[in-house]
Amino acid sequence: MKNLFFILRLLWAYVNNTIDTNGHFFYNQKSKPIINFWNSTSKFIIIYAQARQKRKIMNFENCFPIWDKLTEDQKSLIKNSLVEKHIAKKTIIHNGSNDCAGLFLIKSGQLRAYITSDEGREITLYRLFDFDICLFSASCMLNSIQFDIIIESEKDTDLWMIPADIYKKVMEESAAAANYTNELMASRFSDVMWLIEQIMWKSLDKRVAGFLLEESALNDTKELKITHEQIANHLGTHREVITRMLRYMQNEGLVRLSRGTVAILDEHGLESLRDS
Numbered sequence: 047m048k049n050l051f052f053i054l055r056l057l058w059a060y061v062n063n064t065i066d067t068n069g070h071f072f073y074n075q076k077s078k079p080i081i082n083f084w085n086s087t088s089k090f091i092i093i094y095a096q097a098r099q100k101r102k103i104m105n106f107e108n109c110f111p112i113w114d115k116l117t118e119d120q121k122s123l124i125k126n127s128l129v130e131k132h133i134a135k136k137t138i139i140h141n142g143s144n145d146c147a148g149l150f151l152i153k154s155g156q157l158r159a160y161i162t163s164d165e166g167r168e169i170t171l172y173r174l175f176d177f178d179i180c181l182f183s184a185s186c187m188l189n190s191i192q193f194d195i196i197i198e199s200e201k202d203t204d205l206w207m208i209p210a211d212i213y214k215k216v217m218e219e220s221a222a223a224a225n226y227t228n229e230l231m232a233s234r235f236s237d238v239m240w241l242i243e244q245i246m247w248k249s250l251d252k253r254v255a256g257f258l259l260e261e262s263a264l265n266d267t268k269e270l271k272i273t274h275e276q277i278a279n280h281l282g283t284h285r286e287v288i289t290r291m292l293r294y295m296q297n298e299g300l301v302r303l304s305r306g307t308v309a310i311l312d313e314h315g316l317e318s319l320r321d322s
Contacts, residue, residue: 106206109151109177115222127212133203140183142194148209150180155203156264159195160279169282171195172237181230184210245282253281254291255320258301258310268310277308 106128107113113121129148133139133155140147150157157174159182174180182195217223244253257280261270278288292308295301300316302309310316 104153106151109153109206111179112220112222112226116216116220120216120220120223123212124208124216127209129207129209131205131207133199133205135199135202137199138196139199140180140195140197142196145183146210147183148207149184149213151206151208152176152178152180153204153206155199155205156201157197157203158200159197161195167282167284168279169241170280171241172234173200179230180205181227181234184208184213250281250283250287251291251294252320252322254288254295255300255316257281258308259313259316259320262310262313268313270308270310271306272308273306 106125110124116124130153139150139157152174154176157178157180159171159174159180160168161171162168180197183197213223217227244256248256254277257277258270261272262268274288274292275285277292278285281288292301292303295316296303298315300310300312300319302311
């Protein structure tokens with residue numbers, strides 16, 4: 047029935063010229079249903095197939111890497127306990143080892159994992175994007191975790207959550223789940239080791255240049271809506287230090303600064319600085 051309504055909505059939208067060839071709906075009050083249906087059938091089928099494929103990809107079963115390696119009982123256990131959540135931007139969804147919601151699988155959005163010092167300074171450990179899995183949000187089932195990680199949404203995020211006790215049960219029964227969890231741990235460890243290398247061996251100007259280029263690529267813009275404080279939090283330093291570094295870059299013609307914005311003027315120059 048849902049598929050029927052979806053087909054009817056697509057058909058109605060296409061006949062009324064309120065859907066484009068990419069499957070995006072829009073409303074045009076002046077549009078009129080004056081099309082040759084038979085000549086448009088093939089295009090409609092393509093749009094419908096693309097929409098169906100997108101919906102299929104977004105199913106949990108197609109996004110969870112080891113789904114096909116689980117038994118039917120394990121699949122049922124996860125499906126019956128699975129929770130879908132929408133997380134607003136700038137929401138802390140995990141706050142230290144005492145907080146143990148479960149395993150997060152990101153449908154869309156962006157999360158940031160970071161730690162804080164006793165003085166309140168922050169440093170970003172890694173980021174998570176579409177179809178990434180957040181393991182440390184279920185840190186209570188990992189006995190080796192001896193430090194507190196905070197996880198915050200950097201963008202509006204939709205995700206699936208497997209409760210920690212459910213995933214722990216599956217992991218105890220399934221060698222595939224246990225092995226995959228170990229792979230995730232190793233991947234995150236590699237992220238942290240890379241960060242330590244950056245801190246130990248790279249000067250701050252190179253790290254700032256690399257961060258600005260990364261932000262530009264992630265947001266697909268050279269006008270970065272970010273404060274000096276936010277950059278400092280990502281890189282684990284003080285705001286005043288970042289301000290001095292950005293002013294130096296502005297004097298060199300690499301960036302332009304304004305309130306709450308860093309505009310990249312010379313991308314190649316930043317790349318040269320990062321890689322020098």
